[in-house]
Amino acid sequence: xxxxxxxxxxRVLEAVSDNQPAGLSExxxxxxxxxxxxxxxxxxxxxxGWVSQSExxxxxxxxTNHAFAVASRGSSGSVIRDAAMGPLNALQLDTxxxxxxxxxxxxxxxxxxxxxxxxxxxxxLPLGSRLPMHASSTGMAYLSAADxxxxxxxxxxxxxxxxxxxxxDPAQLRAMIVDTRARGYSINEQGLSxxxxxxxxxxxxxxxxxxxxxxxxGPSSRIVPAKYQEYGEAAAGTAREISRxxxxxxxxxx
Amino acid sequence: xxxxxxxxxxRVLEAVSDNQPAGLSExxxxxxxxxxxxxxxxxxxxxxGWVSQSExxxxxxxxTNHAFAVASRGSSGSVIRDAAMGPLNALQLDTxxxxxxxxxxxxxxxxxxxxxxxxxxxxxLPLGSRLPMHASSTGMAYLSAADxxxxxxxxxxxxxxxxxxxxxDPAQLRAMIVDTRARGYSINEQGLSxxxxxxxxxxxxxxxxxxxxxxxxGPSSRIVPAKYQEYGEAAAGTAREISRxxxxxxxxxx
DNA sequence: CTTCTTCGGTTCACTGGATGAACCAACGGT
DNA sequence: ACCGTTGGTTCATCCAGTGAACCGAAGAAG
Numbered sequence: 369x370x371x372x373x374x375x376x377x378x379r380v381l382e383a384v385s386d387n388q389p390a391g392l393s394e395x396x397x398x399x400x401x402x403x404x405x406x407x408x409x410x411x412x413x414x415x416x417g418w419v420s421q422s423e424x425x426x427x428x429x430x431x432t433n434h435a436f437a438v439a440s441r442g443s444s445g446s447v448i449r450d451a452a453m454g455p456l457n458a459l460q461l462d463t464x465x466x467x468x469x470x471x472x473x474x475x476x477x478x479x480x481x482x483x484x485x486x487x488x489x490x491x492x493l494p495l496g497s498r499l500p501m502h503a504s505s506t507g508m509a510y511l512s513a514a515d516x517x518x519x520x521x522x523x524x525x526x527x528x529x530x531x532x533x534x535x536x537d538p539a540q541l542r543a544m545i546v547d548t549r550a551r552g553y554s555i556n557e558q559g560l561s562x563x564x565x566x567x568x569x570x571x572x573x574x575x576x577x578x579x580x581x582x583x584x585x586g587p588s589s590r591i592v593p594a595k596y597q598e599y600g601e602a603a604a605g606t607a608r609e610i611s612r613x614x615x616x617x618x619x620x621x622x
Numbered sequence: 623x624x625x626x627x628x629x630x631x632x633r634v635l636e637a638v639s640d641n642q643p644a645g646l647s648e649x650x651x652x653x654x655x656x657x658x659x660x661x662x663x664x665x666x667x668x669x670x671g672w673v674s675q676s677e678x679x680x681x682x683x684x685x686t687n688h689a690f691a692v693a694s695r696g697s698s699g700s701v702i703r704d705a706a707m708g709p710l711n712a713l714q715l716d717t718x719x720x721x722x723x724x725x726x727x728x729x730x731x732x733x734x735x736x737x738x739x740x741x742x743x744x745x746x747l748p749l750g751s752r753l754p755m756h757a758s759s760t761g762m763a764y765l766s767a768a769d770x771x772x773x774x775x776x777x778x779x780x781x782x783x784x785x786x787x788x789x790x791d792p793a794q795l796r797a798m799i800v801d802t803r804a805r806g807y808s809i810n811e812q813g814l815s816x817x818x819x820x821x822x823x824x825x826x827x828x829x830x831x832x833x834x835x836x837x838x839x840g841p842s843s844r845i846v847p848a849k850y851q852e853y854g855e856a857a858a859g860t861a862r863e864i865s866r867x868x869x870x871x872x873x874x875x876x
Numbered sequence: 877c878t879t880c881t882t883c884g885g886t887t888c889a890c891t892g893g894a895t896g897a898a899c900c901a902a903c904g905g906t
Numbered sequence: 907a908c909c910g911t912t913g914g915t916t917c918a919t920c921c922a923g924t925g926a927a928c929c930g931a932a933g934a935a936g
Contacts, residue, residue, distance in 0.1 A: 372922070373894060374772035377628040385692045392913050395851065402896045407914065412625040417728055418786040422784065427913055433727040436734060438639045439693035441750035449749065454738060457711070473687040474671055484708055485758050495703065517779060531713050625894070627923060646884050656925045661885065681884055 373409075376401055380409045381435075384419055389428035409441035436581075446579050448571065449481055451613040456483060457479060459606040461582055465591065466490055468566075470506040471580035473498060475522060477506045485586065493585075502541055504529050505568030506581040512548035512618055513570035513578035519545065533558040553600035564593040567599045568601060569607040572616035579614060582607055627663075630655055634663045635689075638673055643682035677708055702825065702834050705752030705867035710737060710836060713860040717838055717853055720744055721846065722820075724760040725834035727752060729776060731760045734834075740843055743841050756795055759810035760835040765795075766802035767824035767832035773799065786871045787812040809852035812842060819845040821853045823861040826870035833868060 370531050376399065382510045384390050392410075396403040412427055413419045418435050422428040440446060459549040460467045469481035476498035483488060493499075501507030501522060511519050519542075529538040535541055548554040554568040566585035573579030584591070584599050591599070611617065630653065631684040636651045638644050638820040646664075650657040664683055667673045672689050694700060706723050714721045723735035730752035738744060747753075755761030755776060765773050773796075781790040789795055802808040807820040820839035827833030838845070839852050845853070863869065 371627060373625060373627045373630040373660055374663060374666050374692050374923095375670065377625070377631060378672065382682050382692050385695050393911080395646070403913080404896060404915075405894075407893080408625055409628060412628050413632070416629065418632065422771070433725050433734070435693040437727055437732050437752060438636050439689040440734070441639050441748070445748055445905095453736075454740070457737070471687050473691055478687050478691050480687070480694075482707075483711070486708070494695070496691050496693075497702055498691055575801075628895080630923095649884075657884080658886075659924060660925090662923080 377409045377413065380406055381413060381418065384410075384429050385431055385435075389422045389425055389430055391474075392426055395429070421455075448573075448614065452481065452571070452582065452610045455606045455609045455613075456481065459582070459584070459602060460485070462602055465584050465586040466492075467597070467603075468493065468506060468579065468583045469583060470504075470510075470583070471579075472498070472501075472510055475501065475525065477501055477504055477510060477541040477581070479506075480580075487586075490586065496574060499560060500528060500530065502527050502536065503534050503556070503560045504583075505554045505585070506583045507556035507568075508541075508544060508548055508556065508577055509568030509570040509581040509583070512545045512554060513572060513581075515577075515621075530560055531558055531562050533562070535559060551600065552604045553596075555596060555600075563588055567591070567596060567603055569603040570579070570599070571607055571614065572611040574615040576616050579611075579616075582610070629648030630659060631663045631667065634660055635667060635672065635685075636838060638664075638683050639685055639689075639827055642680055643676045643684055644817070645719075647680055649683070656832045670684055682731055702827075702864075703867065705741055706735065706825070706836065706864045709860045709867075710735065712834070713838070713856060714739070719838050719840040719853070719856075720745065720746075722760060722837045722839060723812055723834065724753070724764075724837070726755075726832075729779065731755055731758055731764060731835070733760075737842065741840075741844070743844075747839075754784065755781060756781050756790065757788050757810070757814045758837075759808045759814075759820040759839070760837045761822075762795075762798060762808035762810065763824045763835040763837070766799045766808060767826060767835075769831075781812060785812055785816050787816070789813060805854065806858045807850075809850060809854075817842055821845070821850060821857055823857040825861055825868065826865040828869040830870050833870075834864075835863070 377510060379399045380395060383395050392403055392407055399406060410419060419429050420432050422430045442608055444547055448471060456467055456469060464565045466485045467483050468479050470477040472481050477499045479493050482495055499507060501511055521528045523538040523541060529536050557565050564585060565588040565622055566583045567579050568583040570578050571582060582603060584603055631871050633650060633653045635671040637649050639647060646657055646661055650660045652671055653660060656862055665671060671686055673683050674686050676684045702725060710721055710723060718739055720739045722733050724731040724733050733747050733751045736747065753761060755765055777792040777795060783790050811819045818839060822835050822837040822838045824832050825834045825836060836857060838857055
């Protein structure tokens with residue numbers, strides 16, 4: 369609409385992020401903007417320290433760590449992260465499975481922290497991954513604590529199926545949310561990725577509003593139904609601890 | 623120089639990141655650009671999902687998690703982070719002190735990961751902090767593994783003293799780098815922050831080039847000289863493990 | 877209550893910065 | 907030698923970005 373050069377710049381930045389060592393023509397195609405413009409933007413972003421030419425392959429562009437610095441300094445995730453790391457670490461050691469910390473990002477759950485299991489067979493989600501809410505345990509956990517309006521708006525949008533097991537029916541999802549509330553934790557059986565099961569619990573921030581969620585994930589062969597309750601309760605305890613640190617239960621909400 | 627609207631946009635973005643809930647006038651002053659322009663940029667960045675109005679305080683702008691998503695997906699830090707988390711976790715448990723993972727960012731060390739000590743008295747550096755290389759153990763460790771040209775260039779620049787104990791004399795720093803190489807780990811006694819001592823070790827990437835560093839930090843009352851060797855060797859072992867995972871020692875460098 | 881200042885946000889005429897088609901030279905495959 | 911690709915450059919056109927001046931509202935000071 370307006371400031372379209374800024375739009376181009378940001379889109380180029382995101383394109384670089386998504387295609388890592390990205391070539392000029394490649395980016396030009398991706399963003400659908402002439403090479404000349406893309407190159408000029410890249411140079412500008414370069415001067416600002418956000419991108420640079422790859423040392424390994426000349427002509428290829430990569431994100432610098434500076435982008436990470438700016439982003440991590442700002443995002444609301446950092447305060448959650450600080451409150452969560454300790455308890456999360458303990459949870460990982462208790463369960464010996466991979467645990468994730470996720471916060472909402474435009475209808476998706478963004479993985480901002482991950483502690484791995486020592487097992488060789490493990491769930492693997494790179495940091496920065498964005499998961500559809502209806503297809504992840506973190507997402508369903510978040511929805512179970514979010515306000516009704518948000519949930520309805522989300523369910524009204526298009527719901528993609530990532531695996532044959534992904535639930536995309538709004539009515540069914542609503543029922544699952546109710547179950548999650550009653551149970552205290554959400555369960556996702558291969559709805560995100562075949563062979564992976566995970567258990568999620570919401571985190572509450574000041575005033576008790578949903579702020580994010582945590583999850584325990586692993587191969588469906590290890591995370592079997594018989595363990596759901598144990599893991600669910602462990603995660604719920606951890607979440608309560610984190611939420612308290614975030615000020616969810618303080619008297620005035622301040 | 624060119625694409626100055628992009629420059630403004632990025633500067634506004636960084637200003638928002640630094641001043642967190644930032645007001646319009648405040649940002650306008652900070653970036654030295656008329657309010658109208660700043661507002662237009664903020665709206666554009668808003669449409670792109672990078673910033674949004676704070677819910678708590680109307681009119682105040684904050685970074686969204688989306689920025690974090692883009693940045694963390696891209697930066698070279700992520701591959702290091704993945705390789706480092708496991709060993710780092712073990713190091714934290716062994717030493718019971720706070721451990722940091724840092725990567726270079728324009729002459730500074732950028733803290734991209736932190737695992738806290740359970741102790742109440744602890745070193746505290748928020749994620750995303752940028753530390754001068756000469757004033758931090760991570761920085762000196764990195765310099766000890768960086769190539770000579772980089773070191774000289776860094777030492778030629780202005781070196782700020784953060785505490786009375788900060789070493790800013792290039793000759794002395796050069797000597798400390800040599801010591802670090804011989805010893806295998808760097809030592810920073812209150813050079814970054816009064817009362818904090820830390821031990822650093824460099825990480826090597828493919829081809830054996832310096833890629834980042836790790837450190838053990840804590841109050842100078844706990845991290846006493848008698849512990850230097852123990853901690854230094856523990857950290858060096860961890861670093862070797864991480865460097866190996868990064869492919870530092872693989873035959874061909876590929 | 878009246879001032880005075882600051883806030884977030886809006887308006888609009890002007891112009892210089894952004895645009896993109898057309899252009900290189902270089903590389904790799906056939 | 908041919909072809910298609912790459913990263914990168916040039917430059918005339920024109921519209922998007924700029925910024926001074928403006929507005930109403932909210933505090934603070936008197």
